Amino acid sequence: MKKDIILAGVGGQGILTIAATIGTAALLEGLQLKQAEVHGMSQRGGDVQSHLRLSSKEIASDLIPEGKADLVISVEPMEALRYVNMLNKKSGWMISSMNPFNNISNYPDLELILNEIWKLPHYITIDANKVAKEQGSVKAANIVILGAASPFLGLKYESLEKAVRNIFASKGEDMIKLNLKALRAGLQYTEKNT
Amino acid sequence: MKKLLLLGDEAIAQGAIDAGISGVYAYPGTPSTEITEYIQASKEAKDKHIKSQWSANEKTAMETAIGMSYAGKKALVCMKHVGLNVAADAFINSSITGANGGLVVLSADDPSMHSSQNEQDSRFYGKFAMIPIMEPTNQQEAYDMTRYAFELSEKFGVPVLLRVTTRLAHSRSGVVRKEEVAQNEMRLPSDLRQFVLLPSIARKQYNTLLSKQIAFEEDAEKSGYNTFIKGKDKSLGIIACGLAYNYLIENYEDAKVPYPVLKICQYPAPRNLVKKLYNMVDEVLVLEEGYPILEELIKGYLDNGKKVKGRLDGTIPRAGELNPNIVAKALHLPVAEGFDISEILKGRPPLLCDGCSHWDSFNALNEALAPYSSGRVLSDIGCYTLSALPPLQSINSCVDMGASITMAIGAAEAGLIPAVAAIGDSTFTHSGITGLLDAVNHKAPITVLIVDNSTTGMTGGQESSAYGKVEDIVKGVGVEENHIREIKPLKRFHEENVKVFQEELEYDGVSVIIARRECIQTLARKMKEKARLKREQKEANAK
Numbered sequence: 261m262k263k264d265i266i267l268a269g270v271g272g273q274g275i276l277t278i279a280a281t282i283g284t285a286a287l288l289e290g291l292q293l294k295q296a297e298v299h300g301m302s303q304r305g306g307d308v309q310s311h312l313r314l315s316s317k318e319i320a321s322d323l324i325p326e327g328k329a330d331l332v333i334s335v336e337p338m339e340a341l342r343y344v345n346m347l348n349k350k351s352g353w354m355i356s357s358m359n360p361f362n363n364i365s366n367y368p369d370l371e372l373i374l375n376e377i378w379k380l381p382h383y384i385t386i387d388a389n390k391v392a393k394e395q396g397s398v399k400a401a402n403i404v405i406l407g408a409a410s411p412f413l414g415l416k417y418e419s420l421e422k423a424v425r426n427i428f429a430s431k432g433e434d435m436i437k438l439n440l441k442a443l444r445a446g447l448q449y450t451e452k453n454t
Numbered sequence: 455m456k457k458l459l460l461l462g463d464e465a466i467a468q469g470a471i472d473a474g475i476s477g478v479y480a481y482p483g484t485p486s487t488e489i490t491e492y493i494q495a496s497k498e499a500k501d502k503h504i505k506s507q508w509s510a511n512e513k514t515a516m517e518t519a520i521g522m523s524y525a526g527k528k529a530l531v532c533m534k535h536v537g538l539n540v541a542a543d544a545f546i547n548s549s550i551t552g553a554n555g556g557l558v559v560l561s562a563d564d565p566s567m568h569s570s571q572n573e574q575d576s577r578f579y580g581k582f583a584m585i586p587i588m589e590p591t592n593q594q595e596a597y598d599m600t601r602y603a604f605e606l607s608e609k610f611g612v613p614v615l616l617r618v619t620t621r622l623a624h625s626r627s628g629v630v631r632k633e634e635v636a637q638n639e640m641r642l643p644s645d646l647r648q649f650v651l652l653p654s655i656a657r658k659q660y661n662t663l664l665s666k667q668i669a670f671e672e673d674a675e676k677s678g679y680n681t682f683i684k685g686k687d688k689s690l691g692i693i694a695c696g697l698a699y700n701y702l703i704e705n706y707e708d709a710k711v712p713y714p715v716l717k718i719c720q721y722p723a724p725r726n727l728v729k730k731l732y733n734m735v736d737e738v739l740v741l742e743e744g745y746p747i748l749e750e751l752i753k754g755y756l757d758n759g760k761k762v763k764g765r766l767d768g769t770i771p772r773a774g775e776l777n778p779n780i781v782a783k784a785l786h787l788p789v790a791e792g793f794d795i796s797e798i799l800k801g802r803p804p805l806l807c808d809g810c811s812h813w814d815s816f817n818a819l820n821e822a823l824a825p826y827s828s829g830r831v832l833s834d835i836g837c838y839t840l841s842a843l844p845p846l847q848s849i850n851s852c853v854d855m856g857a858s859i860t861m862a863i864g865a866a867e868a869g870l871i872p873a874v875a876a877i878g879d880s881t882f883t884h885s886g887i888t889g890l891l892d893a894v895n896h897k898a899p900i901t902v903l904i905v906d907n908s909t910t911g912m913t914g915g916q917e918s919s920a921y922g923k924v925e926d927i928v929k930g931v932g933v934e935e936n937h938i939r940e941i942k943p944l945k946r947f948h949e950e951n952v953k954v955f956q957e958e959l960e961y962d963g964v965s966v967i968i969a970r971r972e973c974i975q976t977l978a979r980k981m982k983e984k985a986r987l988k989r990e991q992k993e994a995n996a997k
Contacts (some may be wrong), residue, residue: 270802282493283626287459292583297461298568299914301485304837311625322625325778327790341799345792352792365807365844368798399510431991437469439991 261291262317264324265453266343267310269335271298274402277427279310281406284423285415286314296322305363312432326407334387335402336361337373344380354383355409355450357401359452365368379392380418384408384450391445406448411454417447460629462622465593466532466560469494469600473556474635476527477505478502479515481637481884482913483534484569485623486562491916494725502637508597508910510919511855511884512537516544523548523613524649526641526771528556528604535563535576542579542856548613549583550651550659554643556604557613557630562623565744565775569620569912571835580721586664586670587721588679589696590992594625595719599679601632606673607851610666619923621775622697646679662750667722675724678939682727685714691735693718693728695748698778704778705787732760739784740764743776795814806840811971814951815905816848817839821875821948822955826872833867834858836878837911837973844922849876856885860898863893871899871960878908879920889928894932902959902966904928905943907973915976928966937965944971 265282269275276445280294286293309323329347333355334340338349340356347354357362360370377383386408388401395404403424410420424443458470464648467489470478480490491497493506509515512533522529533541538561545559579586584586588603592598596618603614648657656839668675674680685691690713693703699717703709716731718724732738732752735761740749749764763769769784770776817837823830833839833849834857841848851861862875877886882904893900906924910916918925928938939958941951951969958965 271804283459287457287628292628293459294625294627296621299488299624304804304807304840304912305802307802319627320709321700321778322621322627323701325704325782325790327792329792332976338799339802341796345795347792348790349792364800364802367798368800372798376798380793430986433992441528 261314261414263313264329265312265314265331265332265333265413266324266329266346267312269433270339270363271304271306271308273361275308275310275335276403278406279309279312281403281420281423281427282312282314282413283293284426285376285419288419288422289415291316291384292319294319294322306353309343320439327368331355331409331412333405335405337370337377337385340389341376343372347380352373352382353412355378355405355412356383356385357388357405358385359389359401384453386446386449391449392442395441395445396438400438402435403439403442404446407443408450410447411450431441457630459626460595460597461488461616461624461626462491462590462593463488463562463624464627465596466600466616466618466635468629468631469497469597470530471499471502471504472631472634473498473601473604474528474637475504475530475604475862477522477638478530478532479509479518481512481515481534481537482535482910482916483490483512483562484913485564485620486532486534486560487913487916488623508917508919511873512541513544514859515759516541516548520544520548520551523555523557524643525555526555527638530558530560532560533562534570535561535574536570536854537561538579545579545613546583547651549585549663549730550656551649552611552662553607553613554611554641554648556607557637558600558603558607558619559964560616562565563617563744565617565619571854572620573744575615575747576615576677577721577744577747580617581747583613583615584667585615586610586611586673587617588620589617589719589721591628591696591699591717591719592622593625596622597629599719601635602679610669610898612663612666617696618774619697623979628642643765648852649756669721671725673720674720675726677720679720680724680727681717682730683711683715685712687712688714688734689736690739691737692716692739692741693721693731693748693752694741695743697716698781700780701753701781701787702741702876703777705782707787718748720737723751728752735760736860737761737763739769741770741776741784757776761828780863808973809974810837811907811943811969811973812838812841812905813846814847814945815903815969817956818859818941818943818948818951819903819954820846820848822959823874830870830872831874831876832858833875834859834877835912836881837985838876838878842876842963855881856889857895858870859886859889859900860903862902863896863898864899866900867896872901874901874903874959876900876903876905878911879904879924880909880910882924883918883920883927888935890928890933890964891931891964899962901955901961902964904966904968904971906968908970909973909976911973911975915973915979924968928968933964933966937961937963938968939965940968940970942971943969
């Protein structure tokens, strides 16, 4: 088993929560992992990414080679475009939120961005804010996206659920329930749209 | 033992705890900050009474660590690469005094300048100080080598440099801990003049250091951290240093490289192993994350030996960090390509947070400076450096920690009046105080804006040494009290604040304007923590 995943978003959008959840699930399944994060300056509203590598064998590089990512998971549509060069052209999947985070003056037209994503051979685009709101809170949008990506991770869904319980343990039972629902809603969206 | 999922930085921290340190000394700096933060948060470290409070700057951190080593205990000192410039005086001389208790200096380099103003390679400093250097390739090695660095330091009686780069510092992987080593008892050096670098003693000590060089090299041959890996194809030999080794083996199925490979993680470079490789191959490729230090050494100034490829001949780009594809190209391996990046994609540079006090401080400053010609604001290193970018475009320099005030003096003395220095509270106590003393002594016509958000913001909100002390320091340095002004950087005080700036810009002497409002990130964190405690209390009561 080997999965190379790029996580993308804007500083402060919670991609590290997604990374930590996948990482925890991978450990539960006894996999090896490496996860390169961005800390420091670019965290302040700039573009951020994380390279997450899972494998049943030892992993060499902390960085995923260009053109070899199995998955790009983006919590922001324009940020999704930033990493299409990382995707495996034949088999790579793009999982992206459709909700723009507009903190720059020259943000492109959303429709143009989505059209670019829709040109890719394999993609899921999801209105994660709407789905999260339906589950109780827009705060869970990142876990909705994780849910949408869950069939492509090569991990058991139960492991992801356990990981969500772990990660949100300190935030109280309500947050755990909300995020488990969000995870499920994301999964259902993908099942309906593939 | 159970595997821990740790950042490279955290692996170093855990390694240091398990190696029996009694103190970690540091100033926050990306990508080194998480080491000290991990020790500060560690219950184990607390139980062991390991000292871990932030220092005012890297030099004071380095000196405090030397003091702990003098007293016989083990100390770790951490900084980012440019921090080693600040600590350099103490660092270089610590190789002459030698170490008593184990002394390990961690310097985290930032090739490609993700969060830095240059990409200097700390291995140069290690060579300059003539001490052993360890350079781990992965998180487990970061843990193991931190422990080994302490062993080496005590074995040879010298400080040891531990060098990592951003990708290892900020990448997470599994780490297995080993048996803990006890802390040292206090024990002063047997020669109580060992640390007295009077010329007569320093000359002796320096000779001692020189005489240890052979032993350092021998250890690098034998420690097992430099490994020779056989390969059938002798048309090329590869020397891969630290992280570069990962990118090399990433390109081959099951890490089976057809060429002989020398993996180097400990310096001084193991001469016999290098010779062995050099003699058996037609050409040499040197892969280093950082400057071409080893490449230059092996190639030689006259370059009259075998062909040595690397950053100097263009096989590898001269600047920036390595990655698997750069290494693949250097080896003429096929390189995978993803999809083309769309032209509609826009850059998204980092920004000051919404609601940050710096917006209000610099908006007021911009307005007060509007009547003057542009280019008058000398600034410093922190979140507020982002005010150089649109829309604020307020500042005109960012050179090194503390340079705002001193550069403003120089610019004013060249005729740029008014000149403004903009500096954060933490940077002010890091390296600004002495500059302000210069300004007072020079009677320089400058206006110093101290943007006091009561934290070290850029690195994630660490405690600021300046907290609660800024006015007293400014007064103590000798700034006239009626030219020390405090403003509240909020939109609703904008007009008043502009007026304060205008008045002080016109003053022919040193004024200090303190713009104080807490960082909204640390404020939000505190409120969250409060809410969490409240919720837990409620849940406990319900039970």
